[in-house]
Amino acid sequence: MARWDPDARGRLLRAAIELFAEQGYEATTTAQIAERAGLTRTTLFRLFSDKREILFQGQGALIAGATEAIHRAPAGAPADEVLTAAVTGLADVHTSEQRETGQLLVPLMASSPELQERAAFKRDAIARAIEHELFERFDDRRLAGVLADIGVRSYYAGYASWIASPDDLPLTPLVHQELAEHTAALRHVFAG
């Protein structure tokens, strides 16, 4: 764990998760996290813009996964098919090893308003990215917005059941299932 050991970000993530679990998020100082990772506070803030970002490293990959999946969808594909591609792109970012981390993270988020707020921002960022791509395809701001909301909601619902399930099920079909059930609920209300 000396000065030039690799994966400083990963070490900080593990140290943060441990300490937050032991003491709670607010009671843990950035100095403690840095020390357990074998670093100093300054390096922590060089690698993450603030304390919360340690836990939100994955946001960029999720947005990239969704936007690239939409780009790969065939030209002329109908809106619901492109939306399925988007949520598939989100789900496929996760590996089964991340499930364990997620099981630690979810209760942690629930424990701190500061983290919940950052989580809401993350969700909003993902939704806005999908909305942007859908708008470029279909040139309808309202359609892009509501579909993005449905997609993100389905992704989060699928993720929650992935985390909660005792078995190591694959995430993608869970998300597809949620998307199907959410759209079915809407169809029922707006039928006719």
Place this chain on the structure above:
Amino acid sequence: MARWDPDARGRLLRAAIELFAEQGYEATTTAQIAERAGLTRTTLFRLFSDKREILFQGQGALIAGATEAIHRAPAGAPADEVLTAAVTGLADVHTSEQRETGQLLVPLMASSPELQERAAFKRDAIARAIEHELFERFDDRRLAGVLADIGVRSYYAGYASWIASPDDLPLTPLVHQELAEHTAALRHVFAG
């Protein structure tokens, strides 16, 4: 503006908006805001839990407006009608004097990531409140979630055009119009 002058919260709000406009959000210190309002930092933090909350005083009223409107909707009313009641409840919280404040606030929010994050949390809180009420009525988590998203999106879209419009139009019909157009876009995708 002496020690016991009334409406300390309102004075702080006005001072904050002025200073944020003059210097930017991050460059303005809580001491400056308190001083312009004729108070001290300590009092500011007694009235608001943090710097951003000065600008987000209205959140509780919005949530109350939406939830009470849903409660007032007739028993047995269909889901789309209850959703209309919810967004009406949101829109009716605003008075036409608030329009001017909103015109100052919107560009301010765009200027600071910290404020955008808080705004995302506010939007999420409103959506969760509506979702909760709809779930109690219709006992369907997915339906409650997607409808809440659509309602909040329509409210924000209507609010944006209210702020942008040169005339002082009433907000409620703008929000109703947005809700109708959002649901129409969905109907078109999920038709048949």
Place this chain on the structure above:
DNA sequence: CCCTCCATGTGACTGAGTTACATCAACTAG
């Protein structure tokens, strides 16, 4: 006129986040 209540003020403290400058491992060139 005094007493109590409560909003406000004072001053000191913790911890997040920033910055300028120093250090040290690794790599590269000669």
Place this chain on the structure above:
DNA sequence: CTAGTTGATGTAACTCAGTCACATGGAGGG
């Protein structure tokens, strides 16, 4: 093998948000 360069890390001092214990002063009641 050595010297210079590069980039990640460390040191130390700073600003400011947010907290807290305690002091003060205006308003209203007896």
